[in-house]
Amino acid sequence: xxxxxxxxxxxxxxxxxxxxxxxxxxxxxxxxxxxxxxxxxxxxxxxxxxxxxxxxxxxxxxxxxxxxxxxxxxxxxxxxxxxxxxxxxxxxxxxxxxxxxxxxxxxxxxxxxxxxxxxxxxxxxxxxxxxxxxxxxxxxxxxxxxxxxxxxxxxxxxxxxxxxxxxxxxxxxxxxxxxxxxxxxxxxxxxxxxxxxxxxxxxxxxxxxxxxxxxxxxxxxxxxxxxxxxxxxxxxxxxxxxxxxxxxxxxxxxxxxxxxxxxxxxxxxxxxxxxxxxxxxxxxxxxxxxxxxxxxxxxxxxxxxxxxxxxxxxxxxxxxxxxxxxxxxxxxxxxxxxxxxxxxxxxxxxxxxxxxxxxxxxxxxxxxxxxxxxxxxxxxxxxxxxxxxxxxxxxxxxxxxxxxxxxxxxxxxxxxxxxxxxxxxxxxxx
Ligand code: LRH
Ligand code: MN
Numbered sequence: 001x002x003x004x005x006x007x008x009x010x011x012x013x014x015x016x017x018x019x020x021x022x023x024x025x026x027x028x029x030x031x032x033x034x035x036x037x038x039x040x041x042x043x044x045x046x047x048x049x050x051x052x053x054x055x056x057x058x059x060x061x062x063x064x065x066x067x068x069x070x071x072x073x074x075x076x077x078x079x080x081x082x083x084x085x086x087x088x089x090x091x092x093x094x095x096x097x098x099x100x101x102x103x104x105x106x107x108x109x110x111x112x113x114x115x116x117x118x119x120x121x122x123x124x125x126x127x128x129x130x131x132x133x134x135x136x137x138x139x140x141x142x143x144x145x146x147x148x149x150x151x152x153x154x155x156x157x158x159x160x161x162x163x164x165x166x167x168x169x170x171x172x173x174x175x176x177x178x179x180x181x182x183x184x185x186x187x188x189x190x191x192x193x194x195x196x197x198x199x200x201x202x203x204x205x206x207x208x209x210x211x212x213x214x215x216x217x218x219x220x221x222x223x224x225x226x227x228x229x230x231x232x233x234x235x236x237x238x239x240x241x242x243x244x245x246x247x248x249x250x251x252x253x254x255x256x257x258x259x260x261x262x263x264x265x266x267x268x269x270x271x272x273x274x275x276x277x278x279x280x281x282x283x284x285x286x287x288x289x290x291x292x293x294x295x296x297x298x299x300x301x302x303x304x305x306x307x308x309x310x311x312x313x314x315x316x317x318x319x320x321x322x323x324x325x326x327x328x329x330x331x332x333x334x335x336x337x338x339x340x341x342x343x344x345x346x347x348x349x350x351x352x353x354x355x356x357x358x359x360x361x362x363x364x365x366x367x368x369x370x371x372x373x374x375x376x377x378x379x380x381x382x383x384x385x386x387x388x389x390x391x392x393x394x395x396x397x398x399x400x401x402x403x404x405x406x407x408x409x410x411x412x413x414x415x416x417x418x419x420x421x422x423x424x425x426x427x428x429x430x
Contacts, residue, residue, distance in 0.1 A: 004085070005090070005411055013405045014394065031383075042354050042385075042388055043388050046354070049324075050093060050094065050095050050096065051343050051347075052323070053098070054098050054327050055077060055099045057328050057339060058087075059074050061330050061335075063329075063331065069421070072416040072419050076104075077099065078115060085119035086406070087336055088120065089120075090399040091340050091344060092393050092398035093347055094343050097122075097124065098123070099127065100127040100129060113170060113171050113172065123168070123173045124173065125168075125175035125325065129160075130157040130180055131179070131181035145181075146198065146199055147202070148198070149190075158202050161206045165210065168214075175217055176216050177217040177252060178218055179221065180199075183225075183230035183231055189228065195231050199241065203241065203245055203249075207246060207249065210248055215248050216248055217251075217278035218232060218249060219257070220234050220252075220253075223288075235251060239251055239274055250276050251271050252280065253271070253281070254327055256281075256289040264301065265301070268309070273317070275319030279323030280305075281327030282294040282324065282328075284298060291328045291329035294328070294345050302346070302349040303380075305349070306350050307380075309350075314358055337403050340406065354380075356377060356380040360376050361377065
């Protein structure tokens with residue numbers, strides 16, 4: 001039996017803080033009532049909100065320069081599931097994880113599904129990987145995968161994605177996320193038009209193998225690892241592809257995949273309008289695809305994105321069914337602490353966006369009362385919604401302070417004993 005935090009340990013840890021939580025909640029309830037907002041309605045929505053954990057995010061991440069693994073690193077998907085379950089046990093906001101293949105490959109997916117179910121963790125979208133060569137792989141992805149100039153390599157990449165769909169079906173997943181690194185480092189290296197033709201040809205073959213109730217998420221990215229051109233570099237290209245492929249194809253927005261200062265919430269608004277918003281890989285960034293913790297650098301940007309999502313939900317936008325996932329690299333923190341903090345920051349942005357007085361905002365926009373419009377948005381953003389998040393967590397059996405309870409449980413020390421450290425240094429994202 002491996003160590004898991006006991007439910008009564010969490011309850012005991014919550015005891016001393018519960019009165020203060022109730023008091024703060026009552027105070028916020030009075031404050032919001034003065035704004036004509038019913039707190040219980042908001043809390044119920046927040047309690048129903050969920051964001052998926054990237055399985056590749058529970059191990060320490062790294063960069064091309066180095067990776068500094070910590071104690072009790074997960075050795076494989078079974079360890080990763082335990083850590084995902086612990087994040088959910090304390091935050092009650094992450095009931096599913098998003099696996100990545102072949103990083104999470106096992107011989108018996110039935111056994112994996114059973115273990116996940118026993119831990120109370122489900123599977124969100126599965127991620128394929130044709131951006132690395134695997135040992136014994138016949139053909140290399142050095143010069144691309146789904147858009148490689150050689151048919152054989154494209155077919156190999158299509159085959160891998162079809163295999164991922166098969167695995168996902170065994171795990172109960174309903175979507176495939178396809179991010180490819182395909183691109184070029186030099187002008188002239190590739191034909192910018194033909195590579196898109198090959199992309200559509202390859203993706204059509206994958207699309208044809210999707211079960212009827214599945215979706216495929218196309219993930220765009222400005223650059224890296226290609227640094228002159230990237231085949232699926234922006235939302236426009238992704239939307240062109242989704243519309244060419246069919247109604248199951250949607251566009252996934254990884255917050256770190258845009259040029260600095262791009263207005264991501266406007267991209268979100270456009271993809272919602274097109275009925276093609278797949279969902280998100282939430283994280284934060286200051287320079288490039290930094291994969292920092294969501295809400296750690298620019299929480300106002302995360303709020304502005306959720307403002308578009310709540311607006312779409314309020315107006316009943318057609319085909320609006322986004323999948324929410326984190327995609328981060330935890331290079332200097334305990335990944336479990338970062339994932340818990342990030343899940344709560346995403347919840348925070350959602351709760352704040354639910355507080356926007358949409359009728360007043362629309363009136364101010366109609367009247368071009370610019371300062372009023374901004375102040376209505378800011379009033380929601382500056383509201384401390386912590387009592388809502390805590391109450392929602394507490395009602396679902398979570399921890400009032402997940403990081404404090406996690407530390408008090410010595411979970412990491414227990415895992416360090418159970419999981420002998422891998423020897424040797426390494427670099428790379430996982
Ligand atoms: C690409 C990406 C993609 C994953 C990978 C781990 O940068 O965001 O979503 O496959 O990170
Ligand atoms: Mn991503």
